[in-house]
Amino acid sequence: MQQLLETVNKNKMQKGYVLKRNFDYVLKNHFLYWLIAPAFILTIIFKYVPMYGVIIAFKDFSYSKGILGSDWVGLDYFTKFLSAPNFEPIFMNTLLLSAYGLVLGFPIPIILALMLNQMRKVGVKKNIQLILYAPNFISVVVIVGMIFVFLSPTGPINKIITLTTGHPIVFMSDPEYFRTIYVLSGIWQGAGWASIIYVAALAGVDPELHNAATIDGANLLQRIWHIDLPTIKPVMAIVFILSAGGIMAIGFEKAFLMQTAMNLPTSEIIPTYVYKVGLKAGDYSYSAAIGLFNSVINIILLVLVNFVVKRLNEGDGLY
Known part of the structure; x- marks a missing residue:
């Protein structure tokens, strides 16, 4: 008993010491906390x-009753969405559009960063970066x-197609082309900017490593594979986890603006459906349930992808 009491008292003293040390650190560096205070408050x-x-x-929301006064309906709106006839196509459209963007768009910034890192002429490198960004x-x-x-049917792309096939293709009205156009245009717009984080990581590579590898007879691809890629591997893991975790959080604006009456079978995704059901139709409870369902799926994917990446990548993950 005496030993147990001594252990408890020792733990209390250690906790008290840790709290006092943390409190002293906050007082000593209080200006740092004032710097992050605005961002913390805004968040x-x-x-x-x-x-x-x-x-x-979870409620049958009514303006007259307000949020607290509205009647509880539990999971009725979630059940309504999951049993809706358009649930499967909308869910699959969202998943496929994001998955294609992740699979095709994830390696492109890495390749661009590796190519930029090999350029030795600073002026040319800056001009190329400007064009990419x-x-x-x-x-x-x-x-x-x-x-x-x-x-468009009279646009430059279709003029070339017309010269070879004799008739234009109505790309924006054909559901078959929507995902390809969406993903490729997204890669063109964001790949250069996304490569910045990899360029910054590659800047920390010691040039002596490349010099030593060159002396040992390693060619360019071997140096990239054994020096550059291992350097940016932790960054790649984090970026992939965040991208995969937000796979259902696809942007609303671009998909909505690209929608036409003819390409809806592949362009109707959860964010656009939430907009139409919530803001246009005024069914706020139903749209909130769909949005919450989407967020829960994102959280589950984030945890699963982080777990898998940590197992495959020797502990590199978000937590």
Whole structure:
């Protein structure tokens, strides 16, 4: 008993010491906490406080009764969505569009970063980076407008097709082409900007490693495989986890702007459906339930992908 009491007292003293040390650190570096205070407050206000409104997904929301006064309906709206005849096509459209974007778009920034890292002329490298990064700053509305112009029946792409086949292809009205156009235009717009993080990671590679490998007879591909890729491997793991974890959080704007009456079988995704059901039809509880379902799927994917990557990548993950 005496030994147990001594152990408890020792643990209390250690905890008290840790708390005092942390408190002293906060007082000593209080200016650092003042620097992050605005971001912390804004995150609480705009990210956590609005979560209160999620409860309308479990209620039959009425303006007159308010959120708290509306009647509880439990999981009725979730059941309604899961049993809806359009659930499967909408869910699969969202999943496939995101999956294609991840599979095709994930390696492109890495390849661009590796290519840029091999360029030795600083002026040429900066000009190429400017060209690659520029599309990221173009508005989504402008991007979609460019897509409609270039792929219109009288656009430059169809003029070439007409010369070879004799008839144009109505790309934006054919559901078969929607995913390809969406993914490729997204890669063109964002690949250059996404490569920045890999370029920054490659900047930390010791040039002596490349010099030593060259002396040992390693060619360019061997140096990239054994020096550059292992350096950016942790960054690749984190980026992949975040991308895969947000696979259901596909952007609304571009998909909605690219929609036409003819390509809806492949262009109707969960975010566009939520917009139509919630804001246009006014069924806020149903749209909130769909949005919450989408968020839960994202969280599950994030945890699963992080677990798999940590097992395959020797512990490199988000947590």
